[in-house]
Amino acid sequence: MRSIYSPARLVWPLNKIIRILLLSQALILFSAFAISKTAVAQVIDNNTQESTSVIIEEEPLDEPTLDSQLEPPAPAYIPDMQNPQSALGVSPAIIEIILDPGQSTTEIVTVFNITNFPIPVKGLAHNFTVNEKLSLTEDQANIFNASQWIGLEPADFILQPNQEQEIIVTINTPENAEPGGHYATVYFQPLIPAEFISQQNTFLTARVGILTFFIVKGDIREEANIKNLLTKNLHQSGPIIFDVPIINTGNVHIIPTGFVTIKNMAGKETAKLEISKGAVLPGTERILTAQWPKKLLFGKYSAQVAITYSADNRISQSPEITFWVIPWVMIIIIILSLTVVYLLLTIMRTRIVLALKILLGKADPKDVRITRSSRSSKN
Numbered sequence: 001m002r003s004i005y006s007p008a009r010l011v012w013p014l015n016k017i018i019r020i021l022l023l024s025q026a027l028i029l030f031s032a033f034a035i036s037k038t039a040v041a042q043v044i045d046n047n048t049q050e051s052t053s054v055i056i057e058e059e060p061l062d063e064p065t066l067d068s069q070l071e072p073p074a075p076a077y078i079p080d081m082q083n084p085q086s087a088l089g090v091s092p093a094i095i096e097i098i099l100d101p102g103q104s105t106t107e108i109v110t111v112f113n114i115t116n117f118p119i120p121v122k123g124l125a126h127n128f129t130v131n132e133k134l135s136l137t138e139d140q141a142n143i144f145n146a147s148q149w150i151g152l153e154p155a156d157f158i159l160q161p162n163q164e165q166e167i168i169v170t171i172n173t174p175e176n177a178e179p180g181g182h183y184a185t186v187y188f189q190p191l192i193p194a195e196f197i198s199q200q201n202t203f204l205t206a207r208v209g210i211l212t213f214f215i216v217k218g219d220i221r222e223e224a225n226i227k228n229l230l231t232k233n234l235h236q237s238g239p240i241i242f243d244v245p246i247i248n249t250g251n252v253h254i255i256p257t258g259f260v261t262i263k264n265m266a267g268k269e270t271a272k273l274e275i276s277k278g279a280v281l282p283g284t285e286r287i288l289t290a291q292w293p294k295k296l297l298f299g300k301y302s303a304q305v306a307i308t309y310s311a312d313n314r315i316s317q318s319p320e321i322t323f324w325v326i327p328w329v330m331i332i333i334i335i336l337s338l339t340v341v342y343l344l345l346t347i348m349r350t351r352i353v354l355a356l357k358i359l360l361g362k363a364d365p366k367d368v369r370i371t372r373s374s375r376s377s378k379n
Contacts, residue, residue: 179218180251
């Protein structure tokens, strides 16, 4: 007579257990694959959008930005059939001078042609515009406009291939100039020769610019404040971006520096993030940023930013904010997977318990017979 505890009787319930475990593991892997596939698709889509370039005919204009104080503006490119790396450049990128009311002064700038053909160039001074939000009226903003103070000699000229041209920039400060900062941009616009246009080629042209920062002596006020530190209330994971809106309420530009301090639920400092650099013009609001690159985060955090912005290191500090980092997608996947495993184990619990008893040598022969008879009746 064959023993009821023979290994053959253990095969069926053990196989079921293995199948349950494999099924739950497959479910977890499938969910993780679906999430990773979605993330990869988003990255590919973002890269595609970023790498898409459009060639605009004749005149897309590159406005210089305040970040040019840190990095000189890129030269303007004028592609041709023989030399696609041709360019028009200018030096220096920034002119910054302290002036007295009524003072006249000059600066020398150099424009150079890195092409294999002559280029007519036109120079002009223009009001320095920014993309930041203005907190002043148009008339108030004109107080800081210095474009009418600037003269160029020569203003129109032709640059031969690889030639440089020195330009005399004359600044005439009015007697009634307001104390504080005054700003303008000196542009040099390349003009496409007619013989190139007649070939019906597509050209990408851009003017290059020099930022001019003039500070008129007098009652100089360096004043700024932070509206609030901004980020989402709930994050799934890092990295986490913080926006720092800074309002310049003084009469001269400032270049704030500072840090975002992050603390965990216990009040312990976990990170200190440097904010991005950039100048803020008088009467404007500019949003600087800070990034927390850490990815694996969980729980409640608090953050606060403090900046210094003046010659005497004045400090402005934001109110403290709180935010949560909860990887809710992964939590849902784990809960669903555990639920499936629990349901399957619940359904098979009788056979699993019997299999474990047999393995431990504690099975009752009656239980085995009952299980066997119930299985036969189903068949």
